[in-house]
Amino acid sequence: MSTRSKRLPDPDTLMPFAGAIVMILGGSLFFPQILGLGYLGQQLQIASFLGVIAMGATVVILLGHIDLSVPWIVGGAAILSTSLAGTGDPVLTALAIPAALVFGAIIGLINGFGVAILRIPSMVWTLAVNSMLLGLAVLNTGGFNPKGEASATMIWMASGTVGGIPTAFALWMLLTALLALFLGRTGFGRYLSSIGYNEKATFLSGVSTPSVIFAAFAIAGLCSAFGGVLLAGYANQAYQSMGDPYLLPTIAAVVIGGTSILGGRGRLLGTVGGVLFITLLTSILSVMQISNAWRSIIFGVIIIVMLLIQTLRRKES
Amino acid sequence: MARTLTTPDVSGLTVQPGALSCSRADFFLSNRGFTVNQTDDVIVRLEGVSKHYGATTALDGVDFACKAGEIHAVLGENGAGKSTLMKLISGVIQPSDGRIFVDGEETPLPTPRAAVERGLVCMFQELSLVPDLSVRENLMLGAPGSGLGRLPGAIVRRAQEVLAQIDGGGIGMGARVADLSLAERQQVEIAKAFARNPRLLILDEATSALNASVVDKVFTLIRAECARGVGVLFISHRFHEIEALADRISIFRNGALVDSFANGAHDYPAIISRMVGQKITDLFPAKPRARPEAQEVLRIDDFGWNGELTDVSITLRKGCITGLGGLDGQGQAAVLQGLFGLLKKTEGGIVLAGQPITLNSPGDAKNPDIGIALVPEDRKTEALILQQSIAANMELAAVGVRGINAEDPALYQPYTDALELKCESLDQPVSQLSGGNQQKVALTKWLALEPRCLLLADPTRGIDVKTKTQIYALLRRLADQGTAILLLSTDYEEFIHLCDETHIFYDGRVVRHLTGDAVTAENILAATLNIPAQQAAHG
Numbered sequence A: 001m002s003t004r005s006k007r008l009p010d011p012d013t014l015m016p017f018a019g020a021i022v023m024i025l026g027g028s029l030f031f032p033q034i035l036g037l038g039y040l041g042q043q044l045q046i047a048s049f050l051g052v053i054a055m056g057a058t059v060v061i062l063l064g065h066i067d068l069s070v071p072w073i074v075g076g077a078a079i080l081s082t083s084l085a086g087t088g089d090p091v092l093t094a095l096a097i098p099a100a101l102v103f104g105a106i107i108g109l110i111n112g113f114g115v116a117i118l119r120i121p122s123m124v125w126t127l128a129v130n131s132m133l134l135g136l137a138v139l140n141t142g143g144f145n146p147k148g149e150a151s152a153t154m155i156w157m158a159s160g161t162v163g164g165i166p167t168a169f170a171l172w173m174l175l176t177a178l179l180a181l182f183l184g185r186t187g188f189g190r191y192l193s194s195i196g197y198n199e200k201a202t203f204l205s206g207v208s209t210p211s212v213i214f215a216a217f218a219i220a221g222l223c224s225a226f227g228g229v230l231l232a233g234y235a236n237q238a239y240q241s242m243g244d245p246y247l248l249p250t251i252a253a254v255v256i257g258g259t260s261i262l263g264g265r266g267r268l269l270g271t272v273g274g275v276l277f278i279t280l281l282t283s284i285l286s287v288m289q290i291s292n293a294w295r296s297i298i299f300g301v302i303i304i305v306m307l308l309i310q311t312l313r314r315k316e317s
Numbered sequence B: 001m002a003r004t005l006t007t008p009d010v011s012g013l014t015v016q017p018g019a020l021s022c023s024r025a026d027f028f029l030s031n032r033g034f035t036v037n038q039t040d041d042v043i044v045r046l047e048g049v050s051k052h053y054g055a056t057t058a059l060d061g062v063d064f065a066c067k068a069g070e071i072h073a074v075l076g077e078n079g080a081g082k083s084t085l086m087k088l089i090s091g092v093i094q095p096s097d098g099r100i101f102v103d104g105e106e107t108p109l110p111t112p113r114a115a116v117e118r119g120l121v122c123m124f125q126e127l128s129l130v131p132d133l134s135v136r137e138n139l140m141l142g143a144p145g146s147g148l149g150r151l152p153g154a155i156v157r158r159a160q161e162v163l164a165q166i167d168g169g170g171i172g173m174g175a176r177v178a179d180l181s182l183a184e185r186q187q188v189e190i191a192k193a194f195a196r197n198p199r200l201l202i203l204d205e206a207t208s209a210l211n212a213s214v215v216d217k218v219f220t221l222i223r224a225e226c227a228r229g230v231g232v233l234f235i236s237h238r239f240h241e242i243e244a245l246a247d248r249i250s251i252f253r254n255g256a257l258v259d260s261f262a263n264g265a266h267d268y269p270a271i272i273s274r275m276v277g278q279k280i281t282d283l284f285p286a287k288p289r290a291r292p293e294a295q296e297v298l299r300i301d302d303f304g305w306n307g308e309l310t311d312v313s314i315t316l317r318k319g320c321i322t323g324l325g326g327l328d329g330q331g332q333a334a335v336l337q338g339l340f341g342l343l344k345k346t347e348g349g350i351v352l353a354g355q356p357i358t359l360n361s362p363g364d365a366k367n368p369d370i371g372i373a374l375v376p377e378d379r380k381t382e383a384l385i386l387q388q389s390i391a392a393n394m395e396l397a398a399v400g401v402r403g404i405n406a407e408d409p410a411l412y413q414p415y416t417d418a419l420e421l422k423c424e425s426l427d428q429p430v431s432q433l434s435g436g437n438q439q440k441v442a443l444t445k446w447l448a449l450e451p452r453c454l455l456l457a458d459p460t461r462g463i464d465v466k467t468k469t470q471i472y473a474l475l476r477r478l479a480d481q482g483t484a485i486l487l488l489s490t491d492y493e494e495f496i497h498l499c500d501e502t503h504i505f506y507d508g509r510v511v512r513h514l515t516g517d518a519v520t521a522e523n524i525l526a527a528t529l530n531i532p533a534q535q536a537a538h539g
Helices: A011-030 A037-062 A069-085 A088-115 A122-141 A152-159 A169-184 A187-197 A199-206 A209-235 A244-256 A266-286 A292-316 B001-016 B019-034 B082-088 B114-117 B136-141 B153-165 B184-193 B212-227 B239-245 B268-276 B331-340 B361-364 B380-384 B390-396 B414-420 B435-447 B465-480 B492-497 B521-528 B535-539
Strands: B041-055 B056-067 B072-077 B097-102 B119-122 B199-205 B229-233 B248-253 B257-261 B296-305 B309-317 B323-326 B345-352 B355-357 B373-376 B453-457 B485-487 B502-507 B509-515
Touching: A011 A292, A011 B521, A037 A069, A037 A169, A037 A187, A037 A209, A037 A266, A069 A088, A069 A122, A069 A244, A088 A122, A088 A152, A088 A209, A088 B380, A152 A169, A152 A209, A152 B056, A169 A187, A169 A209, A169 A266, A187 A209, A187 B390, A199 A209, A199 B380, A199 B502, A209 B072, A244 A266, A244 A292, A266 B323, B001 B485, B019 B212, B019 B435, B041 B082, B056 B082, B056 B097, B056 B114, B056 B229, B056 B257, B072 B082, B072 B212, B072 B239, B082 B119, B082 B229, B097 B345, B114 B119, B114 B309, B119 B184, B136 B153, B136 B184, B136 B268, B153 B212, B184 B199, B184 B212, B184 B323, B199 B212, B212 B239, B212 B521, B248 B268, B257 B268, B257 B535, B296 B331, B309 B323, B309 B331, B309 B345, B309 B485, B309 B509, B323 B465, B323 B492, B323 B521, B331 B345, B331 B453, B331 B485, B361 B373, B373 B435, B380 B435, B390 B521, B414 B465, B435 B465, B465 B485, B492 B521, B502 B521
Parallel strands: B072 B229, B072 B248, B119 B199, B199 B229, B323 B485, B323 B502, B373 B453, B453 B485
Antiparallel strands: B041 B056, B041 B097, B248 B257, B296 B309, B296 B345, B345 B355, B502 B509
16 A cells, blocks of 8 residues: 655645736836835735735635625624624623624634525525625615724734734734644545535535534634624724625635635645735735826736646646 | 449558558458448558657557448557547547558548538547536537527437437436436437447447446437448447347457457457466455354344335445446435435434444544444445545545544555556646546545445446456455445446345335345346346246
8 A cells, every 4th residue: 555645735726926926026127115114014915905804715615506696795894893892891892803703703613504404506695695784784884984993902903013014914823724734634625625525425425514514614704704893993993894804815716726616626725825825916006107007907918827837737637 | 422432442552551451451352352332441541650649659660440330349458558549539639650541531620510510420438518517508519510590400309319229318408417317428429429320439438327228229219320331430348238239349458459349259368368467367256155143243124215215224244245236317316325324304213233323424424433334326426536646535534534544545555555556656636547546546535434334336447348347356354354345336247256245125125135046137138127037048
């Protein structure tokens, strides 16, 4: 019997990191300040918001599903946390972050219920949940930007630094490491990709597939809510549809990170690379003196090129 | 017809094939002299055809011919090159080397469509229907004359006639293929192939999921087509089927044509040793004396479910292999599902070692306190995750089970060794393995849990003879070690030679419980059709 090789980072996972480095070096030819610590630190901070959300999205996409309720879990968590912190009551302020996380987990469980028990395609179910959350938020705030402000903790988490590195980035790395450890050490991680490849065979292997689906969506909800808390801390307020710009970049980051949109194959580390790549791409494109139209076109082309390289390389091997 | 009469001679003279194919050309020529009225002509001829996949040689310089009006059986272990041969003739893949002649003219077959246009119709072993389309849509898919324009309704009518003749009349044309049973899907495949008016019909494991009485009807149909002058290339792993049907038998081993002879020229053992390249004395392990008093492991009492299963009582004993037989869909599969916690609202009771138990999910069943394992019928969609590695597949059932370290290779090694699993490494995706090796992985995955009761759904379907002997030997050994085995099968030889007792199902009930000397082919066939044994013996 032959031995099993240890799992090393595969090319799929390393590709987006390489892409990000190439982009930094290429960009520095035009804008030398890109290589400055100030700029890079700021990029890491901004990437963390997307990174935390994409971490949860990876779990759901590994499962072969998708969570389209990201925007309003982010928005809802931001509104909830700033409203609580904005009261000035110390107890409610302390509850701001846990309440937002509980909110995210509950929405995640509702998503899991629709997908695992009612067997409704996740794309439809989570889209509907997103729409209902939007409605609830508008009912609650009357359509105006909600009052309230971020707590000191939230601001520190989003904008502060720990030992010279942005707190947000440190938190993102910590959470990614914890989640990666959890996926690697427990049956859960293995079940995720098995279900992503073949749910029926996984169920017939004696795995309680509904519990796995519930847990995956709950993790995704938690991550999105935490992303919302960070964003609210960054902006020191919550505003309507603040989560909307995060849905598609999240999915793009996960896919560029080498995770199959059909489920099964993928790594959390790849998503980190994908997030860095997308963030840097957006940022470098925005400092270039070109029109928005060209910016969008180049963004699309680069993403397609990245995916083509991944696909072609995989075909060859 | 004139064209097909003259051209083979020319090609036989102009090319210089090996001695074997030379003599075969002579054979064809001389044969034609006697049977001018019959369409005894070569439809497809391969000359020195090789196929390489990277470093692997699937076919190596094969000369092969199939004639009109002849049923030509192709035998060989999995991986011997049979399927590669079929794919070449049906235009799915291209030869790396060598030439293909159709009706005596060298004809490249770049696409399956090109092959179908020349009347070379293949029914593949890998079921090739589109699951989400209806039966009707599948029948029309790629049918000659379809494409832009009017859909040919005639082909559906023809397919319906065929289905009616092979007990598939009940399959609705509007039914989604994914909702059909494996056997029904195979019947639709057969109808699809016949409806295309083939001149050469290639049947690759065409009847592997069908039971004996439907197989008989398919054979009647094949013989009728053959009498009309259609050539048939037939792959099967069931010897009695080949004996009943074939005119001519060709044996492949390691990508080469080893021998080709008229049916009846050699007996089973001789054929098997040619296939395997070594002597296999017996397909089945020696059967120990029946032990009707052995300790009871699992019992179901008056088991019923949803009208599909009524008052079924079966006792599984330590060390016994119990067979479940019958026509397709008579409820025997539901027994396995019920015992694996897959059915809701079952009636009657399941008693494990004297204790009544309830099973609500496969997770309950594999719990070490219960210890029931099911190796499902469909390897590719139910038993394995094809994209994942061998190791990941084997570990999937064991992960999270109390008291088992799923990542310990020692858990699996005894079984992969006993079954002689052939692979490059355990990190290789299961999709790269042959069907027989895939089944070995599926078995190992569950055997590693050391179940008290092993449920098997047709574990040797479409599997080569050597793997079969390995599986049979392992099952017998497990039984001797005390595992109770429940074996659903469509191959009645397994009931006769492997099982200690057999329950035959009809319409959701056990109609006969055969033990000892009563387990004979006649009794099994009679019971599957639910007619008394004596009557069948006279008829």
